[in-house]
Amino acid sequence: MKKLLIITLAFIVSTQLYSQTKIEEKAEAFFWGANDTHKSSFDIPEKWVNESAVILYKNENYDFHKFGKNVTYTTSIRKRVKLLDAAAVEEFSEFSFVNRFRSNKGRYTWKSKGDNVIGVKIVKSDGKEIIIDVSKDAIEVDGENKLAISNLEVGDIIDYYFYKVEPFKSTYPVGFDPVENTLSEEYPILEFKLFFETENDFFLNFNTYNGAPKLQELTSEKNNQRRYKLEVNDIEKRELPIWFYSLLELPSYKFQVFFARRSTYEKKALAFLPSKEDIVKESVSQEEVLELYENRFKPQGDIGDLKDFFKKKDYTDDSKKVTDAYYYMRHYYLTRFIEAFFVNEASILNNPFAYYGNSPVFIQNEKQFIRHFTSFLKRQKIDYDIVIAKKKYDGTIEDLLIEQNVSVLLKIKTPSPLYLSFFGPHTSINQYSPYLEGTDVYLLSNSKGRIEGITKSKLPSSTYKDNVIQKEISLSLNQDFSNIKVATINKFKGHFKEDEQYSTLLLHDYVNEDYKKYGTESLLELIRNKKVKIKFEKEFSALIEKLEERQKENLKKSIESEFNIPDAKDYNFNIKSTGRYGLDSLFSFEETYSIENSLIKKAGPNYIFEIGKFIGGQVDLDKDQKVRTENVHMTFPRSISYQIKLEIPEGYNVNGLDKLNKSVDNSAGSFISTAKLEGNLLIIDTLKVYKSSFLPNKDWPLLVQFLEEALQFTHEKILLKKA
Template sequence: MKKILLLFLFVSASLSAQEDLKIRDFFWGKDDPHAKTMTIPDKWKNESAVMIYKYEFHDYHKFGTNINYTSALRSRVKLLDDAAVKEFSEFTFKERFSSDKGWSRRAGKNTLGIKVVKPDGKETIINVSKEAVDADKEKKIAIPNLEIGDIIDYYLHSEEPFKSQLEMGFDPVERTLGDVYPIMDYKLIFQTENDFFLNFATYNGAPELKEIPNKKSGERHYEFSAKDIEKNEFPRWFYPLIELPCYKFQVFFARSGKFEKRAEAFLSEKESIVKSRVSKEDVFEYYNTKFRPYGDLGHIERFLKGKTFSSDEEKVREVYYFTRHQYFTQYIEAFVVKDANIFYPFDLYPNAIFFQKEEEFINHFMAFLKDNKIPYDIVIGTARYNGPITDLLIQQNVTILLRVNTANPLYLEFFTPFTSADQFNYQLENTKAYLLQVSKNKKVVDSEMITLPGSTKKDNVSKSITKVKLIEDLSTFKVERENYFSGHYKPSEQSNKLYFFDYVYNDYQRYGTASLLEKVKNKKKKEQYQKEFDALIAKYKDKQKENFTDAVKDEFGHDIENYTMNVENTGRFGSKEPMSYKESFTIKDHYIKKAGNNIIIELGKFLTSQIELSEKEKKRPNNIHMSFPRQIEHEIQFEIPQGYNATGLEKFNKNAENETGGFISSVTQNGNLITIKTTKSYNNYYEPNSNWNKMIDFLEDAFQFTQEKILLKKN
């Protein structure tokens, strides 16, 4: 038996080695077009590195119910400085992985190949299987003796087998043609066969995909290539897919017409046609039967019983927040308990309905609107960073809204714990979208193009009041801060600052529902579960405090002590209702310097986190794409210690304002209290590059503010 086992291991190892050599030959064999390419164009000799050759490969094939997806990436890179040598001196990869596709999976395999080519042409192939070491469920390999002037040539080949009979989409890819390094020669290959649909489109001047004739029936071969590609810059406030040459693609598998109809993709008429454009008609055809008023309205009817509302708008808002709790937040405790393995909680929720997808929410809310004779339409939009809706290609890039046609229309989106009934995703604001018109509150009958409303800087406000005081030793600041967030500032702040226990119990009280453990009837088990759950929440609270402390430490760039935080208002019931919290902490031995009997205070540092532009950033060639118009208001109150007078306050008066935004600050003194007020604003979603210098004006003023100091003179 032992001999048989040893023979099996030997044969398996031999087959694996043969397969690895076959893969190596695929990339570095006699057909390698760049086996001897060593030189780069003179124009790129001052770059950090240059990609001599970049090659991508995607192969999709089926064998009965077996599907095999093979992908590969190969890069041949000339290293021109120490930063590039450091970048490529270590590789990390997973040798084995479990596919997330299909219903029956086999282990997938990644094969990494690396060789180093010296300037004299000498090649060294790294023995990856021998040299790689285990590191946190991955493999890590260091490349020895790598130097400036070397070429590193590497590939990663991935084979992912699984079984599937149903329709399914492979992960979409959206990528700029250029990379962080210039590319001399780039090639992207697709190989597919019947039942695999390809959506592929290029934008902003990228070359087109070409089909290469193939003699095998049902098989298709496509190539996408480009040469002499300049490197891309990816500065702040920039959406690359809108402006740079780029491509998008997705492959979808569907065995027959039945599966094609169920596919969550905009498919072409047949597999042999590459889908490169999705029209308004395509969108209408895909969605006109997706939505219908459907759902048990019993919970909503019981919620509405005995209630009166001043308008349909108020009614819709209140029902939206109720459904957010009824079909979402009331189950959060259960998921937490299940993940912590305290007990299996879902038996306590007979006939539970938990919304997991947009479609479920849309259909259910349509049923409510239809039942209450409130007119509505459906909006099909896409985030601004994806490009315009007319360039839509990938179905997953769609966001769906309900437009409720009340006196002041309401736009409703699928909820998170922090969504608002009068605010939708800022990435959709001011964009073109398709409106699916609903007839008689039940059937989609037509579509048209609309422009979604936007918000202003007055709608999206971050405000803080920071009270700063030197305590007795005159080397430690006590800081108390009040923070307020409204509009689009709220959701991310709520997500960062609110754990489930900060809001679900308020929801239970608001809507008269029972918490998870109130549903447990067995007294002994309930006590046990409560003890474990309390311990879990205590652990979460400790982690919460640690995270908040680290966030403030990062904000100020120094250690802080004695941190406390208290949420005053979660702000979860309306965009105009601010989320607010108070925090306090101390900062020791920073922002303060003794000068004889006098003290220098870096009071501007309490504004925190202002942008310092590098010379490179100031020469920006790109247009500016902002998340949303916004305004940041700060008030700093500093209490002058007894026995001192303050000088240098005039430096805190600044005024830089234009059509792009601005930074304005003013200072006043009343007795021993100095009050500095600042307002920083970004007025628009988009600025052309020609306006960049105008933004620089106020950005530099804001940063300079943080460098200003006051002098406390001893009386």
């Protein structure tokens, strides 16, 4: 029996090795074989001789094939790059890749292991080719292969490819990962070719944007085979200035392929499929959006859990009822499980979710949230629309092509409409992605829980008054001026709030808040076994202590980065308000620490204090960035204010206040600062405002004006002069 096992294992290993060798040979022949028409590509146009590197040839390939239930997805890319300076040599001197992987598609089986193959060769200026022995030279580091190219020189050509084969079995519909790219990249491209090959049961959505050429269909010898290409020459390098959405502005292409073996599976596919496999779908109409979603958002979910919460509660309006339901559901279907997720990851308890009873409901995505919450709305006879939206960095709703790019919200039709998004631990009513603000959307109207129509609408936008950072900083100096004591009150509102909550709050900061608010039991209270409870409490406390130490260190590093100081001594913080029950509620916390031997210098009997540093780092544009032809796309309008109070040491006066008074205010934004003395306090107030999330390129100079004024403020100093 043991001998048979050894033989079987040896057969498997030898088969795998043989298969891998065949794939390597196939990949090399595909790119560098007898049909390689780019083997002699050496020259670059005169206009690009001063570039760091030029891509002589870029080739992408996507092949989709099936045999019965077996599906094989092969994707590959080749680049032939001429290196024109030392920076490019360094850039291409190392490659990282993983040899083997398991497909996440179809049925899980050892046969679904995929292969990554990499080929690299160097072409010297005299035409000599050096093919790198990847299997010999690559070194595995933390599960990833590292390949160092040691003999590259300026003037060399590096010709490399990645070739990936992903096999899997499937009878059900499978969506391949969407691809969304600009034609241009970091270096200019002399010639670019993209090839597609599909066959029956594969559905292709593909379109190009912003002036990119259309996909062309090629002739095929087989009736069930379809071949396409996209070909472009002389592509200038991609410039990526600050606040720029490349897919919105640059020539680009987007596609997704869906596999569905039968017409019944086509109907089950969550995708905007073309009507036939031989049609390339380029757009999605309102009617197709309605058709896809009208049966997918039927109210569904047991809302009996809400009965006890609403018992003995009387509501005079639906807005309050919906708001209370949203925050309770956020707790009941999410935050009350947070402890269990941490405990499970730390292996403190075996299956901690079992303590919540049989089959507890955990809402995991926005579509499940829509179905569950509309069950409540239907029972309460509250009118609503389902919002179908698309993030603005990916184009307009009219350009919708890929279902995975859809975001879904609820619009509650109360006198002042409420917008509900899939909740995270800190999400509020009327809070949704800033990338959706002001965008055109589709509204799916309903009657008694049934979707019955679709109309076009627009989502509201926030203003700079809605998205706010406020910092109140109190400073005091010790007698020899070697130490600055700092006490800060930080306040965040609107879109600033959630990121700060994630980075600052630990699970017990908000989970315990929810337990107290709703009277639910913690995981510790759910454990009835005394022995298990004692062990859990000890290990969970140790976990919390470890998380708190890590959190404190991260916040300390954030302070050091913000004010560019080497070390914040004696750092401590305290949460004042979590701000989790309303978009306008403030998230607030206090910090105390000290700065030693930094930001203050002795000048004879006086001291120079770099007071301007306390508004944190500012946007610093270089000479080239100040000239711009692209439109400006920011995430959201916002305002950031600092109030700095410095306690003037006894026996000293302050000089240099005039430089702390600045004012630039225009249609793009503003930076205004004032400084005044009140007794022994120097009080500095600064306000920086970005008035809009979008500016046409002609208004860029207006933005630069107040950005430069804010940057200059950080360089300002005061003189503490001996009286």
